Amino acid sequence: MKTASCILCGSSDLKNSHHIEFENKNYLYDFCNDCNFTFQNPWPSRDIESIYNDKKYWNSSDVYNNKNEEKKSANNYANYQNSRFKEAKERYMKIEKFLINKKGSVLEIGCANGIFLNEWKKNGWKCMGVDPARDVIDYGIKNFNLDLKSEKWEQLSLEPNTLDCIYMWGTDGNFYDFHLGFEKINKSLKMDGIYALTYQDFKHPIRKVFKQIKMQHNALYNFSKKSIFFLMDKLGFRILEHSMTWQNTRLSHIKKILGLSTKGIDFSVKVPAVSYNLLIAQKIRNI
Ligand SMILES: [Zn+2]
Numbered sequence: 001m002k003t004a005s006c007i008l009c010g011s012s013d014l015k016n017s018h019h020i021e022f023e024n025k026n027y028l029y030d031f032c033n034d035c036n037f038t039f040q041n042p043w044p045s046r047d048i049e050s051i052y053n054d055k056k057y058w059n060s061s062d063v064y065n066n067k068n069e070e071k072k073s074a075n076n077y078a079n080y081q082n083s084r085f086k087e088a089k090e091r092y093m094k095i096e097k098f099l100i101n102k103k104g105s106v107l108e109i110g111c112a113n114g115i116f117l118n119e120w121k122k123n124g125w126k127c128m129g130v131d132p133a134r135d136v137i138d139y140g141i142k143n144f145n146l147d148l149k150s151e152k153w154e155q156l157s158l159e160p161n162t163l164d165c166i167y168m169w170g171t172d173g174n175f176y177d178f179h180l181g182f183e184k185i186n187k188s189l190k191m192d193g194i195y196a197l198t199y200q201d202f203k204h205p206i207r208k209v210f211k212q213i214k215m216q217h218n219a220l221y222n223f224s225k226k227s228i229f230f231l232m233d234k235l236g237f238r239i240l241e242h243s244m245t246w247q248n249t250r251l252s253h254i255k256k257i258l259g260l261s262t263k264g265i266d267f268s269v270k271v272p273a274v275s276y277n278l279l280i281a282q283k284i285r286n287i
Helices: 047-053 055-061 079-096 115-122 134-144 178-188 224-234 251-257
Strands: 014-022 024-030 038-040 105-109 128-132 163-168 189-200 238-250 269-285
Touching: 014 224, 047 105, 047 224, 079 163, 105 115, 115 128, 115 238, 128 178, 163 178, 178 189, 189 238, 224 238, 224 269, 238 251, 251 269
Parallel strands: 105 128, 105 163, 163 189
Antiparallel strands: 014 024, 024 038, 189 269, 238 269
């Protein structure tokens, strides 16, 4: 059922944003004029989450066109393994300087196969990862010997106030239980603990050019800079850093985003992900 008020700030000043069509279903989004948050309205049924255990999600670069077959091996999750190792190191360094306890406990939400978490493990951290996708979790347990759980973050059983750091990369639109998911982050962290995430600024002007970014039906909501700052404050976090990210990627990926043919010579490139931000925050109060 459609709600008349924003699920983030409660304002009733909503307007239609856009819609996404996926497998003959239409997903409608509203935009809040007060906090600049975008979210699915009506909220979809829970079976939207079955996508995380669907091979299509992991093996195709773009399940929103009809060219899955031809792109199967050109641009899938596995092909980015090498750049992820590099990125894992860079991200760790970025957060590390804010950590009070240099060898504590860390948890990654939406950890996939654990490449990022593996970097923490190498640096002496007690690591835990959670992701609903069983296959990638199995891979991470086998290959990195990590403590990974194949379940949803909202359902993970955890002692409150025990973690030094929680982070999530690219998991900025996926909590089905929206309030519970975010509040649990505060509740699981120790006081002064660090929460880091990347998010797509859905209202960034560059998105007028790169229209396809974050246009997947399983993005239940989309942040803007204003709405993520609002959320952090509500959740008892103080923002320590907010910066643009850099992406290690392939030329073919850039071409895809620009809507060009991905054929031809391909190589690794490092590009600014202008609307994709890294936010590092610290828990300053219990909620
Ligand atoms: Zn709002």
